[in-house]
Amino acid sequence: MAQREGGVAVRCQGVVHLYRTFEGHDVVALQGVDLEIEPGERVAFLGPSGSGKSTLLTLLGGIQRPSAGRIFLGEEEISRMGERYLARIRSRRVSTMLQGATRNLLPYATARQNLAYARLALSAEERREAMSGAELLDRVGLGGAIDQVVATMSGGQRQRLALACAVSTGPQLLLADEPTSQLSHADRDEVVELIHHLGDDLGTTIVVVTHQPEVAATFPRTITMKGGRVGAEGRDGSDYAVVGADGMLHLPAQLAVEWPAGTLVRFEPTDGGRLVVSRADDTEGLR
Ligand SMILES: Nc1ncnc2c1ncn2[C@@H]1O[C@H](COP(=O)(O)OP(=O)(O)OP(=O)(O)O)[C@@H](O)[C@H]1O
Ligand SMILES: [Mg+2]
Known part of the structure; x- marks a missing residue:
């Protein structure tokens, strides 16, 4: 990988995103995301x-612009940036691995050619200092596949090559959407280790989407999305609900089943500074 130091902070303020469908109606994918990630932080x-x-990942990666709200990478507001600047950020500072094994690579090129393509925007000096293609491929277990054409690779091989390409520019922010979903357990653990090495070596800020608890457990912070908002957070083993816009709060999963929409709840502050939330039942005259 190239040797540019340091991760970048990420900040979202009231981020909303709509998709317009072919039928002409809107799908609300994000409805007010507020979020701060520190430089060098690793989040699942x-x-x-x-x-x-x-959707959120593609907005952070500057691949789409939000319908409303603001997104900052460090001091720079990418939600207002022109396409030329965004393209520069995408090619040098932020690497995004999209969901799915086929979307991140040139299918008819070899592994070596894909790596060279990923590093096109680097200067000659940065390229000289960077880890060689062969070394990078070794690290993702593709040492023997340097001249293999992507179209002939398995899904797992493609995901590992996509990761090698993503880290090859030494990004300040790595965004990876389910990077291990198609891998065997052994390959999954290796890829996760490689992602954390990038953080250790360069201080890169890392955001990974995953459905796998084993992968999430390797991250000090987890953010759980619910209905287009940040619903909950986990930090160092403790779980927290997150207050959203208009004071909105998501119930923990178990309670959400027991207390369906429309359930009346009562808030009672206690002397000890705690707040007791209980279900208001019929005997109290509430329906
Ligand atoms: N290109 C698109 N056009 C229309 N609707 C879209 C598009 N992409 C996503 N959506 C919709 O936006 C919402 C959020 O989708 P998104 O892909 O961000 O969810 P996700 O959390 O990544 O889901 P998954 O775990 O299945 O990958 C969904 O309702 C989805 O159907
Ligand atoms: Mg997804």
Whole structure:
């Protein structure tokens, strides 16, 4: 990888994203995401299918612009940036691995050619200092496949090559959407280790989307998306609910089953500074 130091902070303020469908109606994928990630922090995004994880990742990677709200990488607001600047950020500072094994690579080129393509925007000096293609491929277990054409690779091989390409520019921010979903357990652990090495070596800020608890457990911070918002956070083993816009709060998964939409709840502050949330039942005259 190239040797540029340091990760970048990420900040989202009220980020909303709509998709217009062919039928002409709007799908609200994100409905007000507020979020701060420190430089060099490593975060795993969790959440049910359709909760907006991939959408948020493509916005952070400057691949799409949000419909509303603001996104900052460090001091720079990428949600207002022109396409030329965004392209520069995508090719040098932020690497995005999209969901799915086939979308990140040139299918008819070899592994070596894909790596060279990923590093096209680097200066000659940065390229000289960078880890060679052969070394990088060795690290993702593709040492023997340097001249293999992507179209002939398995899904797992493609995901490992996509990761090698993503880290090859030494990005300040690595965004990876389910990078281990098609890998064997051994390959999955190796890829996760490689992602963490990038953080150790360069201080890169890392955001990974995953459905796999084993992968999430290697990250000090988890963010759970629910219905296009940040619903919950886990930090160092403790779980927290996150207050959203308009004071909105998601119930923990178990309670959400027991207390369906429309359930009346009562908030009672205690002397000890705690707040007790209980279900208001019929005997109290509440329906
Ligand atoms: N290109 C698109 N056009 C229309 N709707 C879209 C498009 N991409 C995503 N959506 C919709 O936006 C919402 C969020 O999708 P997104 O792909 O961000 O979810 P996700 O959390 O990544 O889900 P998964 O875990 O299945 O990958 C969903 O309702 C989805 O159907
Ligand atoms: Mg997704």
